[in-house]
Amino acid sequence: MQATIGDLQATGNNIEWYLHPAEGNPLPADTPLEHLQSYFAQGADATCRAAVVVMLQTDTPQGDGYQTLCKGATLADIVLQVAAGSSIKWYNQRTGGQLLPATTALVHGVTYYATQLDQYGGESEDRKEVTVNIIEVFPPYVPSTEQVFYANQSHTIANLLAIGNGIRWYDQEEGGIAYAPTETLVDGQYYYAAQQSEAGCTGDRQAVLVRILAEEAPTLFGCEKFKPRIGDRYVVNAWVREQGVTPVNPDIRAFNDSEISQLFVELLNHLKDKVLSADSDIYHIPAIYIPHSETANLNFDPIVSYIKDTEIDERKLTVYNFSLEKDTYGRTIGFSFFLNKNQTAKIMYQSPKVRKRGTLGGVSILDYRYPIRDNADNIRIDFTDVKVVNDQLQLISDFEMNNAGAYSTSLTNHTDVVSGVSPVEETVTFYEYEEIPGYQPITYMNALVEIQYKDANETVMEADKLVFIPKGPVIDGWQQVSGTFVIPVAAHQMTMSLKNIASDINVYFDDIRFHPYDSSMKTFVYDPITQRLMSELDENNFATFYEYDAEGGLIRVKKETAKGIFTIQESRSGNVKATD
Incomplete structure (x- = not known):
């Protein structure tokens, strides 16, 4: 709403406002105020008028100064808050510069400047800076562009195979409608797969031709392993x-600055690489995950000895309940997980808070963090060390954000302190x-x-x-x-x-x-070098042992029974050497 004469304030009785210092008629209370206009106030018992100069000001638009948008977005897609009835004007510079139409295509890493234009033509003096991060989503990987189904088998949208994040299927290469997973496939028809980023951005589509054959699927022949069946x-x-054993020779080993702490660093970098990966197969981490890699031999098991509150059967390092940490905008700003089955102490990493570089070289720290999942091409995160200090776990990393204009940053040895008591022991005593x-x-x-x-x-x-x-x-x-x-x-x-x-x-x-239960089993043990039968175990799992001499002749047979092991057969043989 535009300000009026009724919004002006002055001390006195029955104040009336005029356009002139000594003449004219009083102005109605609903008279709109004008910028830099002088108005004169006079009370009922006053003989002169007091002058007031009015300055009208429009607020700067409010909103996030670093916004993630999809490829093809325009200035109209940037979200800022303005007053009811107001609009936004965009510029390419902080002051002066060129007025940009709302249809201007956004460029990754570029900063745009917005003013608020109220319904009466008033424009904010300051401009809101917004740096954009543009997400480009690639087509999903389709193992086969012609996928074959059989009429007597399920053939719906859910049966189509495409690998990626948030796969959706469409009826056209561009535009069109998205199919429901239960939609029945049609022979000879093309279907188009697209994947979506966390921010909801959809990439180019990959076509798949569907063929539905009338005959049954061919029967597969081969050797099938024993499979237990329910109810049997x-x-x-x-x-x-x-x-029984006795512990001897205690050896106290510290976690900090050790091979174990560096192994923990490798674990963090392994999980971080999965989070930043664009490959959905790599990106997905199940609720119970034993770290592995297709290209590297990973063994993080030595860390288990330093994890608190583990059970006696927890010998292999396992990541439990891995989760992505989100901000209020739904963007990924870190990740968290547990390293013990009881999940008593969460380990959480969060990206640094956003740094904004000022025009005079100063840096201010804002109250929100850098999004990492949709910024993989512009972000570098390298964990360099892990320490336990005063029973708190510290995650130390190098962090870089590039191509973000005034929000670009480079941090070395950035320390992120995990809240709560450290889930990692500072020292562990080992024994022989x-x-x-x-x-x-x-x-x-x-x-x-x-x-x-x-x-x-x-x-x-x-x-x-x-x-x-x-x-x-x-x-x-x-x-x-x-x-x-x-x-x-x-x-x-x-x-x-x-x-x-x-x-x-x-x-x-x-x-x-x-x-x-209704079967019997016998097993046999052979010497791996001579291939001689060393023992056989009967249907009750009791063993019969066979012993041989140096020439390979059977000399003794022993039988395992409930009362012990007994010799049941023994023989000796020898050769007599003839002499003259």
């Missing part, structure tokens, strides 16, 4: 041995372990075989978890663990784990079997 009964059997001579309990209590299931939603079926422990006599240091079970109908995944629940005992498993 199975047997699990193994031999276990426990050995010596076996306790003559250790032989009556029964073993620390070794077990655990079977666990997951349903179709990958939820652990806790009520159906099974644990089998060793039973029966200890035979030559070994005890058998055995049991039967039925796979629940709701199970979609089964995991069998060999566990040691003690921290001061070594556990060994051998001759592990898993087979249907």
Whole structure:
């Protein structure tokens, strides 16, 4: 709303306003004010008028000074806030310069300058700076541009194969409508795949021709491995041995400035590279992720010893619940994850806050952070060190943002302190372990075989978890663990784990079997060099051992029984040397 005479303020009784210092009629309260115009106020008991010079000002547009937009965007797509009834004028310079039409195509890394033009023609004196980051989304990867289906199989949009981020299928190469995943495919028709960035930008489309054949899919012949079936009964059997140990020679090792801290740096850079990758196969990190690479041999397991609150069976480094950290605009500004199964301490990295370089060389730090997911071509993040200081984890990195105009920056050894107590120990004591001579309990209590299931939603079926422990006599240091079970109908995944629940005992498993209940199994062990039969294990998993002399002749057969190992056959042979 435009300011009027009624908005002017003066002290006195029954104030009236005039255009002249000594004559004229009072101005109505709804008279619009004019910029730099003088107005004169006079009260009922005054003999003179007080002069007031009015200056009308329009506010600068408000909004984010660094905006990410899609390829092909124009000035009209930049989001700024102005008063109701006002509009935006764009310029190519901070002062003066050329007035730009709203249809001007945006250029990556260029800064544009906006003023607010109110409904009465008033224009803001200052200009709002906006630097743009343009996202170019490439067509998705399509393994085959002609995809074949069979009439008796499912053939919908969801069955088409294209690799990328946020794949959508369209009926035209440009424009058109997007298909629903349940849309039935039509023989001989082209479908067009496009991928989307996190910011919702859609790239060029890749055409796929669909062929639907009437005949059935060809039958595949080959050797199929044993597959457990739901509702069937199975047997699990193994031999276990426990050995008591004593820790000796303690060795205290620090995390900081060690091979382990550098290994942690490599882990962070590995995860960062996946986040910044444009390849959706690389970019995707599942909820439970063991770091791996197609091109490098990764082994981050030594880090596990320094992770707090891990369980005894957590021996392989695993990333849990990896997530992208977002700002209020929905842009990725970092990532977070856990390194223990209990997920008790989150490790989170966030990009630095945006730096803005002023005209006089000064730098101001704004209250929002650099987006990284849609800026992969312009951002460099290199983790260089990780430290634990006063029980807080510090992530140290070099950070660069290029092609962002006044918002470009280069930071060395930028430290990001992870909130909360450090999930990493500052020091860990390592021991050597010596076996306790003559250790032989009556029964073993620390070794077990655990079977666990997951349903179709990958939820652990806790009520159906099974644990089998060793039973029966200890035979030559070994005890058998055995049991039967039925796979629940709701199970979609089964995991069998060999566990040691003690921290001061070594556990060994051998001759592990898993087979249907109504079947039998025999196994054979051969010498890898001579190929001689060394032992065979019967349907109860008891062994028969074969011993040979230097010439390869069988000299002894031993049988394992519930009462121990007995020799059941022994023979000797020799040659007599003839003499004159």
